[in-house]
Amino acid sequence: MDENRRRLLGLGAAFVAGAKLIGVSDAEAAEAVKNVNLITPKNYVPRTDEKSKKALRKATLGLVVDLYGDRPLPIWGGKNAKQADIETRINQTVDLVCLAIDDCKIYPLEPSLIVSQIMTESFFYPFAISSVFALGIAQFMKPTAGDYKMVCVGTRPEHSKLPYKLGEYSDQETMYKQLSKTLNELEDNPLNGRKASYDLVVKLALGTLGSTDIDEAKALLRHKVQVDEIRALVALTRKNFRAYLDVNLEGRSLSNRKDRDFLEGFDQRLIPNRAIPAMIKYMARAFEAVNGNKIVALAAYNAGPGAVKAKGVYTDYGKLPGNGESPGYVNNILVDQLRIIKKGAVN
Secondary structure, three states: OOHHHHHHHHHHHHHHHHHHOOOHHHHHHHHHHHHHEOOOOOOOOOOOOOHHHHHHHHHHHHHOOOOOOOOOOOOOOOOOOOOOHHHHHHHHHHHHHHHHHHHHOOOOOOOOHHHHHHHHHOOOOOOOOOOOOOEOOOOHHHHHHHHOOOOOOOOOOOHHHHOOOOHHHHHHHHHHHHHHHHHHHHOOHHHHHHHHHHHHHHHHHHHOOOOEEEHHHHHHHHHHHHHHHHHHHHHHHHHHEEEEEEEHOOOOOOOOOOHHHHHHHHHHOHHHHHHHHHHHHHHHHHHOOOOOHHHHHHHHHOOOOHOOOOOOOHHHHOOOOOOOOOOHHHHHHHHHHHHHHHOOOOO
8 A cells, every 4th residue: 555545544544533532423523524624625715704703713712611621721831721811812813814814815724724723733822832942823933934024033133132131042042953953963873873882981991991992982982972962052052042032921912012012023923913824825835735635734834845745646635744743733633623613613
């Protein structure tokens, strides 16, 4: 069986299993699958009228309440739905998504799909920060955000000066990325896999090593020291940049005009009015590139457009990337979209 087809079938099975876990009967699942198509045709007309937006807002909030109740929400740092004012966040997100879909003429998108995707990416938290420094409600990485002309932290000289705090750390993300690349290269070195040979290093230190093994032991020792040093620098630069972000975002509110002006100059990924239209354009281009293949378009957002390019008879529809993250990412979004539709959202 073709590997791309195997991945597609596997994801389909996971989607069905996820639907069963949320209590969808066979009949309901069959009806919902009619609305959760795997291919979005070019002639699809998004439902962005006020009645449809209202239904989507209500269904999304209902899902969040069902899933979490008064318990802490993902990503929100221990806050529950009430503390996060999640209803307002969802309402604003739905409105921005529908407006951006109406304005984008590249390829039609399903509002419920994008809302489900944002739920997976950031759980509607505008100041979300990932472990690799994807920022904001749409979780854009800096290079992608730059493609959409968004101001990003650390790209302007003034980011190292007042009013920005800890300005000496404004370049730490760049250093972190460079050091991480170096560390990956070092860890790919064959020497790194020769853990059993580190007994040579011990023998070298004890002075009990034969002369024929001394050069190998010294090379292993130098490599280990270098890896440990780079790993420590990676951790340090990551810690510094996170501190820089945290201190500059502490207490900020998008409803405060001064804070909003601050964020405009600091990082526009943190402003949903900036990030969501860019996300819609990205997704519309992803859909267009794979002729509406929803699974692959979602995977492109997660893994990058280059990772989903296919050859031969599958070229027009792309392929799932061969990583361990994208299938789960896509499945979660599709299951959440199914849940939202089941709660009354129109597609």
